[in-house]
Amino acid sequence: MGMITGGIFILLIIIIFLIKKQVNKKTVELKKSRKEWEEIFQAIGQPTLILGKNYRILNANKAAVKKTGLKLDQLKNKKCYDLYHNNNNTFKNCPVKMLLESNKKQVIQRQLHILGGYYMVTVTPIINKHGEIDKIIHIAINITERKKMENKLKQEEQRFRRIYEHMGVGIASVSLDFIFENANQAYCDMIGYNEKELRGKSLKDVTHKDDLEKLLKELNKLKTGINEHFRMERKYIHKEGHTVYGILDVSIVKDKKGAPQYFLGSVVDITERKIAQKEKNKLQKQLLQSQKLESIGTLTGGIAHDFNNMITVIKGTADLLLKKIKKDDKSYGNIENIYKSAVKAENLTKKLLLFSRKKEMEFEEININDIFDDLIEILNRLISENITIKTDLADDLWSISGDSNHLEQVLINLAINARDAMPEGGKLYIRTKNEVITESRSEKIPHVTPGNYVRIDIEDTGKGMEKNILDNIFDPFFTTKGRSKGTGMGLSVVHGIIKNHKGFINVYSEVDEGTIFKIYLPVSTKKASPSVKKVKKNKKYKSLDGRGTTILIVEDEKDVLNLIEDVLKNYNYNYISAETGKKAKEIFREKMNEIDVLLSDIIITDYNGIELADEFKKIKPDLEVVLTSGYSNDKFIYSKIKEKGYSFIQKPFDIKDMLELIREKF
Numbered sequence: 001m002g003m004i005t006g007g008i009f010i011l012l013i014i015i016i017f018l019i020k021k022q023v024n025k026k027t028v029e030l031k032k033s034r035k036e037w038e039e040i041f042q043a044i045g046q047p048t049l050i051l052g053k054n055y056r057i058l059n060a061n062k063a064a065v066k067k068t069g070l071k072l073d074q075l076k077n078k079k080c081y082d083l084y085h086n087n088n089n090t091f092k093n094c095p096v097k098m099l100l101e102s103n104k105k106q107v108i109q110r111q112l113h114i115l116g117g118y119y120m121v122t123v124t125p126i127i128n129k130h131g132e133i134d135k136i137i138h139i140a141i142n143i144t145e146r147k148k149m150e151n152k153l154k155q156e157e158q159r160f161r162r163i164y165e166h167m168g169v170g171i172a173s174v175s176l177d178f179i180f181e182n183a184n185q186a187y188c189d190m191i192g193y194n195e196k197e198l199r200g201k202s203l204k205d206v207t208h209k210d211d212l213e214k215l216l217k218e219l220n221k222l223k224t225g226i227n228e229h230f231r232m233e234r235k236y237i238h239k240e241g242h243t244v245y246g247i248l249d250v251s252i253v254k255d256k257k258g259a260p261q262y263f264l265g266s267v268v269d270i271t272e273r274k275i276a277q278k279e280k281n282k283l284q285k286q287l288l289q290s291q292k293l294e295s296i297g298t299l300t301g302g303i304a305h306d307f308n309n310m311i312t313v314i315k316g317t318a319d320l321l322l323k324k325i326k327k328d329d330k331s332y333g334n335i336e337n338i339y340k341s342a343v344k345a346e347n348l349t350k351k352l353l354l355f356s357r358k359k360e361m362e363f364e365e366i367n368i369n370d371i372f373d374d375l376i377e378i379l380n381r382l383i384s385e386n387i388t389i390k391t392d393l394a395d396d397l398w399s400i401s402g403d404s405n406h407l408e409q410v411l412i413n414l415a416i417n418a419r420d421a422m423p424e425g426g427k428l429y430i431r432t433k434n435e436v437i438t439e440s441r442s443e444k445i446p447h448v449t450p451g452n453y454v455r456i457d458i459e460d461t462g463k464g465m466e467k468n469i470l471d472n473i474f475d476p477f478f479t480t481k482g483r484s485k486g487t488g489m490g491l492s493v494v495h496g497i498i499k500n501h502k503g504f505i506n507v508y509s510e511v512d513e514g515t516i517f518k519i520y521l522p523v524s525t526k527k528a529s530p531s532v533k534k535v536k537k538n539k540k541y542k543s544l545d546g547r548g549t550t551i552l553i554v555e556d557e558k559d560v561l562n563l564i565e566d567v568l569k570n571y572n573y574n575y576i577s578a579e580t581g582k583k584a585k586e587i588f589r590e591k592m593n594e595i596d597v598l599l600s601d602i603i604i605t606d607y608n609g610i611e612l613a614d615e616f617k618k619i620k621p622d623l624e625v626v627l628t629s630g631y632s633n634d635k636f637i638y639s640k641i642k643e644k645g646y647s648f649i650q651k652p653f654d655i656k657d658m659l660e661l662i663r664e665k666f
């Protein structure tokens, strides 16, 4: 028994020994691991705290001691919000509070004043074996530098965004399947959409059809890597439908691996430049046109002068013959044909003279509206019933200095052209208004000085003109109406007259829509001239009989002289003829008492008709003077003649007109 008890005792001692050894081993291990943990905790370079659930600091590592400047004792038991935020309570978004509420790790960025700067705070729970939060590890990592960088980047980004938004160049990014992703203000302004409207729209929707094929081809080259960049001048369609011009630069943006991501385009709006260029080209053409017309004018002026004399003779002779023979004479019809053709030739010569501006104009202060008052009646007769004339004449129209007969001619020509352009009917608008041409506008128009103008619009809803026709309409003899219908001189005459008034004329035409002629005449005073309705002189005389009046004819054209002699003889005038100035002077000296009227051409080979008349007038003040001319180059001649009280008749003249003029004297 004693043996057994002794054995158990020994066994017990052995067991106790073994257990103690085991416990010792565990204690050593635990101490070791605690030491290791402490070493790691202290080695963490960032301020690290161990918190209790009550926010109190249980432990703090060296970095925390160092950064806060407090001793470990001072740190312990302090509440974390007191330490870091100098607060006596938790605050909104407190990560510890959020962790306690959610049981989850929290990461936030914030300023920690005591540490100075910006920190990323990570709070991690330590969970006990019951699954409850036991402690909290609070690590604060300094991210001040990173934050600064971020801010700098943000500022840069904002700066670039501002530039992007406000720069004059339009910028847009477009996906690889051509859908708009972004566009800046300049881009939006250029094509009239806002960014919202543009997003999701296809590039094709804003591209002019002329450029679509080329654009897509170039974009595909970027996509497939054939090109890196391209530039093209292209046309866009504005939201409101008109064309906008731009110079486009496109490159493709790729990702790190080189895969294409989207297209980035910049556009410079050149619409204004383009329009100005077009305008300039047009004006250049107009300038050439007017130079061309100028030289043709000189030529036709010369021809018309010679024609005048010939036509005077043809028409006058035919007229005389018709008066001499009976209507049933077999030649009557033939002579009548000669007469009618001569009248036609005379009309054409008149147009040529008007165009070449060799015919003198009588300028006076007029109100254009007055011309229309008389004209509307004539136009209504000229224009068929299916055309409605609509007038809109400005009430307070400024006056211009002009020749109403010639301006009437302009308006009739334009109205007839409008009529011819509307065989199926339509509307003819006639408008007048005051218009101020500013410096900037005038720069685009050669030969036009800024100033005040009266504008006349003649607009029709007719067939309009193709460009190739429009380019030629002011050319003399240009007509699309066929030889028998139009002479093609209408608009040349219009052009000449307007130019003589120091005005200008523009034409706009759209095929099948209509045509508008805009005439600008310089204003003489910024006042409306009082409407003076001209009382037309009643020129009808009962008899053209000369009753023995004696006329001295001075004419160096033999044929014309013969004709005048024939006419005067027929109407009971006495006449004495001279073919030179010298001869005329001899006759006058000899027979001045007999001579009642001097009928002289202004340009005689050896003399000037006006000077001749002046000389005779000095000697015989009651002598009546009638001067003729087929061509008077000098603008002042006509007014000079009028001042002196001499009469003037333009060749080719009508016999009746000439006789009436002589008869008027008595």
Ligand SMILES: Nc1ncnc2c1ncn2[C@@H]1O[C@H](COP(=O)(O)OP(=O)(O)OP(=O)(O)O)[C@@H](O)[C@H]1O
Residues within 6 Å of the ligand: 413, 417, 418, 421, 460, 462, 463, 464, 465, 469, 473, 474, 478, 479, 480, 481, 485, 486, 487, 488, 489, 490, 491, 492, 515
């Ligand atoms: N309002 C218009 N609409 C369409 N075409 C026009 C218009 N005005 C002029 N044209 C074109 O310009 C051409 C030249 O006009 P212009 O007045 O000089 O001569 P014309 O009318 O043909 O002949 P004329 O005036 O001697 O009768 C015309 O033949 C026509 O083709």
Ligand SMILES: [Mg+2]
Residues within 6 Å of the ligand: 413, 416, 417, 486, 490, 491
């Ligand atoms: Mg015409």
